[in-house]
Amino acid sequence: MTQEHGGAPLEGAGEMSRGEELVLRDEQQLLYLLALTCLPFWLVDSLSVMRPTWDTLALRLGWAGLTGVMGWSLRWLGPSRRRLVRTVAGVVVPNVFLAVVVHRLGGASNPLFSWFFVMPLMTLTVSRGELWQGVLSTLMPVVAAGTLMGLEGMAPVPMVTRLLLLMGAGAVGMQMSSFYRRLKQARTRAEEDQRAVQEELVASQARALHTERLAQVGRLAAGVAHEVKNPLAYVQANLRFLLEERQPTADGNDAEYTEALQETLQGVERIHQIVKDLTTVSRAEETAQCVGRCELVPVIESSMRLASVRLKSLVKLAVEVPPQVVAKAEPRRLEQVLLNLLLNAADAIEDAKVQGGRVAVRAEVEGERVRVMVEDNGPGIAEEHLPKLFMTFFTTKAPGKGTGLGLALSRQYVESFGGTLRAENRPEGGARFIVELLVA
Numbered sequence: 001m002t003q004e005h006g007g008a009p010l011e012g013a014g015e016m017s018r019g020e021e022l023v024l025r026d027e028q029q030l031l032y033l034l035a036l037t038c039l040p041f042w043l044v045d046s047l048s049v050m051r052p053t054w055d056t057l058a059l060r061l062g063w064a065g066l067t068g069v070m071g072w073s074l075r076w077l078g079p080s081r082r083r084l085v086r087t088v089a090g091v092v093v094p095n096v097f098l099a100v101v102v103h104r105l106g107g108a109s110n111p112l113f114s115w116f117f118v119m120p121l122m123t124l125t126v127s128r129g130e131l132w133q134g135v136l137s138t139l140m141p142v143v144a145a146g147t148l149m150g151l152e153g154m155a156p157v158p159m160v161t162r163l164l165l166l167m168g169a170g171a172v173g174m175q176m177s178s179f180y181r182r183l184k185q186a187r188t189r190a191e192e193d194q195r196a197v198q199e200e201l202v203a204s205q206a207r208a209l210h211t212e213r214l215a216q217v218g219r220l221a222a223g224v225a226h227e228v229k230n231p232l233a234y235v236q237a238n239l240r241f242l243l244e245e246r247q248p249t250a251d252g253n254d255a256e257y258t259e260a261l262q263e264t265l266q267g268v269e270r271i272h273q274i275v276k277d278l279t280t281v282s283r284a285e286e287t288a289q290c291v292g293r294c295e296l297v298p299v300i301e302s303s304m305r306l307a308s309v310r311l312k313s314l315v316k317l318a319v320e321v322p323p324q325v326v327a328k329a330e331p332r333r334l335e336q337v338l339l340n341l342l343l344n345a346a347d348a349i350e351d352a353k354v355q356g357g358r359v360a361v362r363a364e365v366e367g368e369r370v371r372v373m374v375e376d377n378g379p380g381i382a383e384e385h386l387p388k389l390f391m392t393f394f395t396t397k398a399p400g401k402g403t404g405l406g407l408a409l410s411r412q413y414v415e416s417f418g419g420t421l422r423a424e425n426r427p428e429g430g431a432r433f434i435v436e437l438l439v440a
C-alpha cells in the first residue's frame with residue numbers, strides 16, 4: 001500500500017497504513033485543539049481575581065506551546081513513543097499547568113478549581129480508551145488537586161469529599177472515552193473496508209475484461225481452425241493420391257520418394273487432428289453432451305495431442321493409462337479439464353525454468369472409481385496456496401497470463417460428473433492433480 005506523508009519521512013515510525021495515518025492526524029489535531037483552548041481561559045483567570053493576571057498568561061502560553069510542539073512531534077515518532085508523548089501532552093501537562101495556575105490564583109477557593117472536575121473528561125479524549133491511560137486521566141486531577149489542597153492545609157472532610165467527586169468524574173469519563181474509542185475504530189474500519197471494496201471492484205473489472213479478451217481469442221481460434229480445415233482436407237487428399245498413384249522412378253527405386261510423402265502425410269494428419277481437437281474444445285460449451293459413458297483413452301489422447309503443441313518444446317510427456325477404461329463423464333468437458341491441467345503443468349515448469357521437465361498422465365482403476373493423475377516435476381504448489389487453488393480468480397501468474405479460472409471451472413466440471421478434483425505436492429517434488437471419476 002502506498003504511504004502518504006505530508007512532511008518528512010517517519011523516522012522509527014515504520015510503514016504506516018492509511019488507517020494509521022488517519023489516526024495520527026486525529027491525534028495531532030486533538031493536541032493542537034487542546035493547546036488552543038487553554039489560551040482563552042486566561043480571561044477566566046483574570047475574571048476570577050478581577051485583575052489581569054500576567055503570570056497565568058505566561059503559564060498558559062507555555063502550556064499551549066508545549067502541547068503544540070508535542071502534537072507536532074508525533075509525526076516523527078514510533079508507535080510506543082507516540083503513545084507516551086500523547087499521554088504526557090494530553091494528561092500530565094494540563095493537570096500540572098492547571099494546578100500551578102490555580103495555585104497562583106489563590107488555590108482551592110478560586111472558582112477555577114472546579115475545572116479539575118472537567119479534567120478527566122477532557123484528558124480522556126486523548127487517552128483513546130486505553131485502560132492505563134484512563135486510570136492516569138482519573139488519578140492525575142486527584143493527585144494535582146489533592147496536592148494543592150494539602151499545601152493549603154484544607155480540612156480532611158471537604159478535601160476527601162472533593163477528591164471523591166473527582167474520582168466519580170473520572171469514572172464517567174472513562175466510560176465515555178471507551179465509547180468514543182469504539183466509535184473511532186468503527187469509522188477507521190469502515191473507511192478501510194470501503195477502500196478494499198473499491199480496489200476489489202477495479203481488479204475484478206480488469207479481470208472481466210481479460211476474460212472477455214480470452215473468450216474472443218477462443219472464438220477466433222475456432223474460426224481459424226475452421227478456415228484451415230478445408231485447404232488441409234484437399235492437401236491431405238492430394239498427398240494420398242500422390243502416394244497411391246505414384247510412378248516408379250527411372251532407376252526403379254522410389255523408397256525415398258515414398259518415405260518423404262508418407263512423412264508429409266503424417267504431418268498433415270497430425271495438423272488435421274489438432275485442428276479438429278481445437279474446434280471441439282472451443283465449442284465445448286455449445287456441444288456439451290450429457291454425462292454418460294466416456295472412454296478415457298481417446299479423451300486423454302486428444303487432450304495430450306492438443307497440449308503437446310505447447311508441451312513438446314518444454315517437457316517430456318509420458319502416459320500410462322490402462323486400455324478400455326470407461327468412466328462416467330462428459331468427454332468434451334473432461335478433455336478441457338485435462339488440457340487445463342497439462343497446460344498448467346507446462347506453465348509451472350516453464351516459469352520455474354526447470355531443466356528436464358517431465359509431465360505424466362497416469363490412470364488407475366480402484367473398485368468403483370477411476371483416478372486420472374496429471375503429475376509434473378515443476379516447483380510444486382506453495383502450502384499457503386493449496387487451500388485457495390480452486391477459488392475463482394486465484395492465480396499466481398503474471399497479469400495477462402493467468403485468469404485464475406481454469407481450476408475453478410475444472411473442479412465444477414468434474415463435480416458435475418459426480419467426481420472430485422484435488423491437488424497435492426508429490427513427495428519427490430512437483431505437483432499432482434487427481435481427477436477421480438466413477439467407473440461407468
Ligand code: ADP
Nearest residue numbers: 344345348395396397402403404405406407431
Ligand atoms: P491460471 O492458470 O489462470 O492461473 P488456474 O485456476 O488454472 O488459473 O490455476 C490457478 C493457480 O494454480 C495457478 O496460478 C498456479 O499458481 C497454480 N497451479 C496450477 N497448476 C499448477 C502446477 N502444476 N504446479 C504449480 N502450481 C500450479
